[in-house]
Amino acid sequence: MKRWLQILFALALLSGPNFSRAQVATPAQAIIGKTICGYQGWFNCYGDGSPVARWRHWSAGQYNSNTGSPAPNAVTFEAYPDVTEYPATQLFQTNLGNLNDGRPAKLFTSYPYETVDLHFKWMQQNGIDGVALQRFLGETRDGVFKSQRDSTAVRMRRAAEKYQRIFYIMYDMSADDTTFFKNDWLHIENDLQVTNSPYYAHQNGKPVVCIWGFGFNSRVNAPAASLAIINWLKGKGYYVVGGVPTYWRTGNNDSWSGYTQVYNAFDMISPWSVGRFGDNNGADNFAANLIAPDLAYCNTNNIAYQPVLFPGFAWSNWNGGTRNQIPRNKGEFFWRQLYNIKNLGFNTSYIAMFDEYDEGTVFAKMADSYFAIPNNQYFLTTSADGTFIGPDFYLRLAGQATKVLKGTAPLTTNVTIPYASAPLWFRTSMEPGYDATLTWTDSADPSSVPRNVSTPVCGIVSNETSYTGPSAIRAAGRDNAASGGSYYYFRAFDVNIPVNGSTKLSFRTFPTNNLSRYVSVDLIMTDGTTLRDIGATDQNGTSMHPGAGHGTVNTWQRILCNIGAWLNGKTIDRIMVAYDHSADTGTFKTYIDDIVISDTASALRSAVPAQFTDSVYKTLSSSQSRLLQVYPQPASNTAILKFSNGWKGVGYLSILTATGGVIGHQVINIEGGQATLPVSDLPGGVYFLRINRGGQVVTQKLVVVHP
Numbered sequence: 001m002k003r004w005l006q007i008l009f010a011l012a013l014l015s016g017p018n019f020s021r022a023q024v025a026t027p028a029q030a031i032i033g034k035t036i037c038g039y040q041g042w043f044n045c046y047g048d049g050s051p052v053a054r055w056r057h058w059s060a061g062q063y064n065s066n067t068g069s070p071a072p073n074a075v076t077f078e079a080y081p082d083v084t085e086y087p088a089t090q091l092f093q094t095n096l097g098n099l100n101d102g103r104p105a106k107l108f109t110s111y112p113y114e115t116v117d118l119h120f121k122w123m124q125q126n127g128i129d130g131v132a133l134q135r136f137l138g139e140t141r142d143g144v145f146k147s148q149r150d151s152t153a154v155r156m157r158r159a160a161e162k163y164q165r166i167f168y169i170m171y172d173m174s175a176d177d178t179t180f181f182k183n184d185w186l187h188i189e190n191d192l193q194v195t196n197s198p199y200y201a202h203q204n205g206k207p208v209v210c211i212w213g214f215g216f217n218s219r220v221n222a223p224a225a226s227l228a229i230i231n232w233l234k235g236k237g238y239y240v241v242g243g244v245p246t247y248w249r250t251g252n253n254d255s256w257s258g259y260t261q262v263y264n265a266f267d268m269i270s271p272w273s274v275g276r277f278g279d280n281n282g283a284d285n286f287a288a289n290l291i292a293p294d295l296a297y298c299n300t301n302n303i304a305y306q307p308v309l310f311p312g313f314a315w316s317n318w319n320g321g322t323r324n325q326i327p328r329n330k331g332e333f334f335w336r337q338l339y340n341i342k343n344l345g346f347n348t349s350y351i352a353m354f355d356e357y358d359e360g361t362v363f364a365k366m367a368d369s370y371f372a373i374p375n376n377q378y379f380l381t382t383s384a385d386g387t388f389i390g391p392d393f394y395l396r397l398a399g400q401a402t403k404v405l406k407g408t409a410p411l412t413t414n415v416t417i418p419y420a421s422a423p424l425w426f427r428t429s430m431e432p433g434y435d436a437t438l439t440w441t442d443s444a445d446p447s448s449v450p451r452n453v454s455t456p457v458c459g460i461v462s463n464e465t466s467y468t469g470p471s472a473i474r475a476a477g478r479d480n481a482a483s484g485g486s487y488y489y490f491r492a493f494d495v496n497i498p499v500n501g502s503t504k505l506s507f508r509t510f511p512t513n514n515l516s517r518y519v520s521v522d523l524i525m526t527d528g529t530t531l532r533d534i535g536a537t538d539q540n541g542t543s544m545h546p547g548a549g550h551g552t553v554n555t556w557q558r559i560l561c562n563i564g565a566w567l568n569g570k571t572i573d574r575i576m577v578a579y580d581h582s583a584d585t586g587t588f589k590t591y592i593d594d595i596v597i598s599d600t601a602s603a604l605r606s607a608v609p610a611q612f613t614d615s616v617y618k619t620l621s622s623s624q625s626r627l628l629q630v631y632p633q634p635a636s637n638t639a640i641l642k643f644s645n646g647w648k649g650v651g652y653l654s655i656l657t658a659t660g661g662v663i664g665h666q667v668i669n670i671e672g673g674q675a676t677l678p679v680s681d682l683p684g685g686v687y688f689l690r691i692n693r694g695g696q697v698v699t700q701k702l703v704v705v706h707p
Contacts, residue, residue, distance in 0.1 A: 029166055029202040031130075031241075031268075032304060033347045035402040036201075037123070037354035037363060038170065039131035041152040043110040045092035050111035051147040057358060058094075058107050063144075070107065071095035072376045076318045078360035080367040080379035082391035083108050090115050097376035100429065100468055102654075105374040110355070111148070113155045119355065119364060120159035122392075126399035130166035130201065131156070131354060132210055137173035140184055150187075153194050160199045168201040169194070170210035170243065175225035182232065185209075203239040203267070203304075210270070212243025215259040223262050230265045241306065242266035246276050249294050268304035269294070273337075274352050274361060275313050278326040280336040287340035295344060309337045309401070310352045311394055314360040314380055323433065324360075324384050331389075331397050331415045338401045339413060347405045351398055363398050365391040369427055370434040370469050381434050388428060388436035388495075390420035418496065423599035425497040426575075429468040430460045430593060438473065438492055445491040445576050447524050452486035453477045458577055467508045467556045467593040475519050475577045476589040487546075487580040489522065495597075497572040502599045503564040505531075508681075509551040510591040517553070518581040519590035520546035523563070525570040532578070536566040540680055546580035556593075558681030564599075572597070623688075625698040630689060634705035635679050641689070642674045643698075651675070651693040658686040679704050 044056035046066045054068065055061025059075050061068030068074070071094070083091055086108045096105035108115055123131070133156055140146040153169070160167045169188060173181060189195055201208040211233075213219055214226040233240050245255035248263050248271055263269065271294060277286045291307060298305045312328035315321060327333065341349065355364050360380050368391045373379040382389035400417050403409035420426065428436040441459040444450050456477040466472035479486045497503075511517040522544075523531040532545040539560040542548050551557040577592055629642040653668045668675040668691070677689070679702070687702045 029199070031166070031168070031201050031203050031208055031306070031348065033406065034129040034166065035349050035351060035398065035405060036166075036306075037128055037131050037351045037398070038356070039119075039133050039156070039167075039354045040356055041110045041116065041133065041156065042148075043108065043355070043357070044148070045107060045109040047092060048090075048109035048111045050109065050151070051144045052111075053144070069093075069095045070105075072097070072374075075377065077357040078314050078317050078380050079357045079362050080373045080381070081108060081357055081362075082365040082367055082372060084391075085118060085365070087114050094374075096374035098374065099372055100375050101371040110152065113158065116152070116155045116159045117162065120156075120163040120165055122364065122395055123165050123354075124163040126392075126395045127402050128165070128351075128354075128395070128398050129402060130160065130168075130199075132168055132170035132350070135169055135171050135184075137171055137177075137181060137184065141180070150192055153188070153192055157194045157197045157199075161197060164199065166199050166201040167194075167197075168208040168210065170212055170241075172212045172243075174213055174219040175222040175229060176220040178225050178229055178232075181229060185233075206237055206239035206267075208239045208241060209233055210241035210243055212270075212272075214242060214244065214262055215248055215255050216245050217254060217256045221256045221258075223256070223259050226259070226262045227265055230262065234265075234267075239267045240265075241268040241270055243270050243272060246271050246273060246290065249297050264301055264303065266303060268306055269298055270306040270308060270350050273308045274310045274359075275326065278313075280329075280333060283333070283336045283340060287337075287344065291341065292344060295346075304348075305346070306348050306350050307337075307341045307346055308350045308352055309334060309341070310361050311363065311397075312360060315358065317378065318358060323378060324380060327385050328382075328394075329385055330387050330419065331393065334394075334397065334401075335415045338404060339411065342404055342411050347407070349401070349405060351401075363394040365395065367391065368424070369436075370429045370431040371427060373434065383428070383435050384433055386432070386435075386437045387439075388420060388426050388493075390424060392421060393417075393419060396421070420497075423502075425503075425597045425599070426493070426495055427594075427596040427598070428493075430466075430471040430473055431469045432460065432462075432471065434469075436493060439494050440491040443491050445489045445524065445574060447528070447530070447574075448487065448489040450488045452479065452481035452484065453488040453579060454480055456488045456490070458490035458492070465510055465591045467510070472510070472591040472593040473577055474589065474591055475579065476587070477579060478587050479515060479579075479581060479584055481581075481583055482585055483583045485547075485580075485582045486584070487578065489576045489578040489580075491574060492577050493575040493595075495572055495575060497597055499525075499564055499567045499570050499572060500599060501564040501568045503562075503567070503597065504599070505561045505563045505595075505597050506558060507595040508556050508558050508593045510556050510593070511551045511553050512589045512591075513553060513586075515581065515584060515586050515588040516590040517549040517551055518546050519577065519579045519588060519592070520544070520550050520559070521592060521595060522546060522576045522578045523567075523572050524574045524576060525567065526573045527570060529567065529570060531561075531563060531567070532580070534566045536561055536563060539683065546578045547582065551590075555678075557678070558594075560681065560683060563597075623699045624701055628689075628691065628698040628700040630700045630702050633701075634703040636705055637678070637680045639677045639679050639702055640674055641668070641670075641677060641691070641700075643670060644673070645698075647673065647693055649693070651691045653677070654690045654692075655682075656688040656690060658688070 044052040059070040091106040247253040247255045251257040311334040313326040316323045367381045458475045461474045462471040536544040627645045
């Protein structure tokens with residue numbers, strides 16, 4: 001009888017208000033030894049079906065209205081996202097201009113499950129352990145935003161379980177309303193029940209919750225109330241993490257004094273570091289003067305420590321200030337922070353943030369170049385520091401950092417992972433602040449000793465002649481060889497690109513006179529092989545040797561070469577811009593723009609995936625107009641556009657793929673009822689031409705075949 005009474009008493013304790021939520025958890029649920037990303041999940045677009053019902057965090061929208069849609073000088077985010085992998089139903093049209101590769105400027109919404117699913121898929125693919133979901137307590141006082149936050153938490157649980165990522169709730173709050181917080185947390189426990197997930201994070205057998213904001217001197221000074229909340233959570237069996245001020249230990253600068261008892265009550269301390277330093281030297285000083293003594297204090301007082309790492313920072317579109325304020329420096333800024341904490345013995349980190357496009361601290365996929373941002377608004381790109389960095393680089397970098405902290409990858413002083421991954425290895429339109437820009441200017445490549453060329457010049461110029469954006473490479477000089485030939489191979493970009501059978505090189509050239517036609521792009525491999533000497537040809541069968549001559553004087557023309565047919569298995573070491581010609585004299589000046597190296601033809605023009613569907617093709621075919629004839633069919637060099645509706649003057653031409661993707665725009669002059677369109681730079685295939693004149697639109701199919 002006594003044994004049964006003991007069991008009943010235990011059951012009563014479990015069902016009562018003081019039930020402790022502590023439970024035995026597997027090591028996989030622990031946050032010590034893990035890399036955790038902050039997850040906002042707060043981007044909304046009008047029409048996405050969310051309770052917010054407005055544009056939110058992309059711009060300042062109005063409730064139940066498309067008013068406030070992102071537009072030039074009316075955006076509140078810094079880094080433009082790469083949206084190529086989002087389902088079309090999760091993308092919403094903005095009032096920004098088209099991207100510079102021709103795609104419409106659309107943005108994703110965080111509300112649908114499909115978006116959260118994609119984000120957690122990226123985490124799994126790159127080995128990121130999990131997330132701390134942000135919950136802004138003040139925001140939840142509004143029922144609309146509370147409903148949004150609740151739905152995000154539930155969707156996140158589903159995705160976390162699918163992709164086996166851990167998660168926990170991270171409150172952003174002050175201590176000025178203890179009752180409101182307790183009621184909201186009981187709602188999390190009892191109504192949303194996300195803490196019951198097998199992937200809800202636990203530490204020392206206790207479910208984890210983080211409180212961010214106690215002690216910051218920008219918030220209410222209420223240490224007693226702060227301590228009461230911490231103790232209430234700990235009394236319920238929680239492991240409580242504190243997101244605390246940078247100077248929590250000394251109680252000055254960004255911290256209230258008199259908070260020592262509050263900070264010591266946390267099970268884990270995670271001091272905020274974002275924006276506290278701006279370069280590698282600053283990161284070193286921060287580690288030596290703050291993290292190291294903080295860690296010693298925590299070890300003495302039995303408090304765990306979760307250092308915060310961030311990739312860079314800027315918010316010029318939202319709060320003004322300097323563009324690219326804290327540069328990412330090709331990942332080296334983040335890596336120096338990692339290097340420092342690993343040397344201090346850490347195996348744990350908090351990354352700020354997974355999806356913080358607002359302040360430019362995002363690790364999720366973002367625009368890689370000038371091609372991938374709207375044509376009428378500044379945005380931060382991954383390549384802003386002058387080297388091409390792929391859209392997924394920071395996801396891969398976070399994954400590599402996780403391996404280093406776990407001890408499954410070696411600690412290196414610098415970033416060692418590739419800057420880009422297949423299928424898009426390199427692209428630039430030469431726009432400083434957005435793109436890869438010249439590594440070397442006016443310099444001969446060491447693989448070739450210049451011959452008979454004086455006043456050699458090779459550099460990026462703006463507002464002269466360009467194809468995309470205001471900038472291009474200008475290569476110029478004087479050929480002095482009445483006999484014997486001349487050449488000058490300018491060193492341009494240092495790269496490390498593996499070539500397979502599908503790899504292609506594309507660029508545009510604008511020669512200003514006949515001699516300038518002998519300027520081209522050349523490649524040198526790590527084994528010394530050069531593109532020019534291996535027999536490669538372009539889309540027209542012309543040798544890729546600069547001496548073969550390319551392009552038409554005073555006309556932009558695209559050169560395309562399937563370099564994989566000749567260089568498969570090799571690795572590109574450098575990209576060169578070269579002048580090479582037989583005996584001649586005179587000056588040359590050529591502009592080069594839009595250099596792209598990719599494993600897919602579609603990536604040579606834009607980042608739009610080549611997803612052919614019969615329905616899209618039939619829709620475009622059905623829109624063909626009898627008012628426009630295009631011949632010859634097929635065309636190889638030039639197509640004639642003949643209009644039977646009396647059109648004349650200027651028209652706006654868009655070129656579409658058979659899948660509906662826009663790959664180019666240009667203005668055409670219609671004279672005598674017809675216009676001409678050069679097509680030699682289009683790869684063979686089926687296209688649709690769409691001409692807009694005065695609001696009237698006609699469409700017709702074009703087939704391109706090259707002999």
